[in-house]
Amino acid sequence: MPGVLLKLLLAGWLLWTATALAQEGFQVIPLGVAGGLEEDNLSAYLAGPLDRPVFVALDGGTLRVGVRRALAAGSVTLPTEEGGGEQIFLNKRIAAYLISHAHLDHVAGLVINATDDTPKPILATAGVWADLQNHLFNWRIWPNFADEGPPPRLAKYHQQILTPGQVISIADTGMTVEAWPLSHSHGYASTAFLLNYQGHYLLYCGDSGPDVVEKEGRLAALWQRIAPLIRENRLRGILIESAYPSDRPDHLLFGHLTPRHLLAELAVLGREVSLQGVQVIITHVKPGSDGLVAMQNRILAELQEGNSFGVNFHMARQGERLILAHQ
Numbered sequence: 001m002p003g004v005l006l007k008l009l010l011a012g013w014l015l016w017t018a019t020a021l022a023q024e025g026f027q028v029i030p031l032g033v034a035g036g037l038e039e040d041n042l043s044a045y046l047a048g049p050l051d052r053p054v055f056v057a058l059d060g061g062t063l064r065v066g067v068r069r070a071l072a073a074g075s076v077t078l079p080t081e082e083g084g085g086e087q088i089f090l091n092k093r094i095a096a097y098l099i100s101h102a103h104l105d106h107v108a109g110l111v112i113n114a115t116d117d118t119p120k121p122i123l124a125t126a127g128v129w130a131d132l133q134n135h136l137f138n139w140r141i142w143p144n145f146a147d148e149g150p151p152p153r154l155a156k157y158h159q160q161i162l163t164p165g166q167v168i169s170i171a172d173t174g175m176t177v178e179a180w181p182l183s184h185s186h187g188y189a190s191t192a193f194l195l196n197y198q199g200h201y202l203l204y205c206g207d208s209g210p211d212v213v214e215k216e217g218r219l220a221a222l223w224q225r226i227a228p229l230i231r232e233n234r235l236r237g238i239l240i241e242s243a244y245p246s247d248r249p250d251h252l253l254f255g256h257l258t259p260r261h262l263l264a265e266l267a268v269l270g271r272e273v274s275l276q277g278v279q280v281i282i283t284h285v286k287p288g289s290d291g292l293v294a295m296q297n298r299i300l301a302e303l304q305e306g307n308s309f310g311v312n313f314h315m316a317r318q319g320e321r322l323i324l325a326h327q
């Protein structure tokens with residue numbers, strides 16, 4: 001009898017230890033990171049819990065090539081019984097698409113791969129869904145793979161509308177999402193997605209201009225939302241763009257950020273809460289005349305130079321695996 005008790009106690013202790021040591025938070029796999037030009041490397045990020053092999057795709061600029069490169073890098077794997085290859089991964093590991101806005105560099109991979117995809121929801125605001133429906137899934141640019149709009153409806157993609165500020169659960173992922181509007185020039189709205197998995201949060205920002213240029217105060221409102229999450233040490237990371245270098249004039253931003261503007265925006269957030277140790281992943285760099293990597297390095301250097309907050313800046317690279325866990 002004492003032996004059984006000991007075994008039970010030991011089993012309990014092992015379970016507790018395993019739980020305590022398990023990393024809690026998110027993994028993010030950038031499938032495409034460039035803010036234009038490189039059609040095999042456009043905005044798309046897989047995000048999922050660390051302890052479950054399931055993802056949502058945050059935007060869908062480049063899907064198949066990104067998964068191919070992530071598989072080659074060992075950043076993602078498949079159970080051997082399911083076979084290999086990017087199609088299986090796309091079909092079985094991506095539970096839903098969250099689309100920040102309908103610009104081509106954020107949806108091209110999704111549209112092209114729709115023919116071989118499995119049924120899934122696409123989560124987007126009403127305005128973004130209207131663009132997808134009216135201008136892409138309309139039997140003119142592409143067949144209607146949605147379950148709304150012009151017949152016949154192929155109904156591969158379930159239209160799920162996100163109302164800003166409302167928490168929606170994402171089926172089969174254990175995650176919820178909250179949409180926040182962003183300003184993307186000339187009154188055009190993009191979206192930020194705040195993911196929550198068991199009390200851990202991850203913020204993904206689609207394309208956004210700075211408040212000082214856009215004059216709609218949307219980043220300020222978003223900072224008010226996430227400041228308490230940073231204070232409570234629940235925010236595991238922020239993905240946000242810096243499309244151009246700091247010397248880009250404001251009238252040529254077209255609804256994008258630069259290091260100068262991003263640092264100014266972080267200063268606004270930094271007035272609410274200490275940003276020491278906050279993970280900020282930089283996305284959507286537009287390749288310059290010397291290519292993508294040279295521009296990424298320049299933008300990262302400009303951010304580091306002005307980093308008085310103690311933020312951890314990281315430049316997103318296609319196919320890598322980022323672990324954004326409880327520190």
Ligand SMILES: [Zn+2]
Nearest residue numbers: 035103105207
């Ligand atoms: Zn874009």
Ligand SMILES: [Zn+2]
Nearest residue numbers: 101103184207
């Ligand atoms: Zn855009």
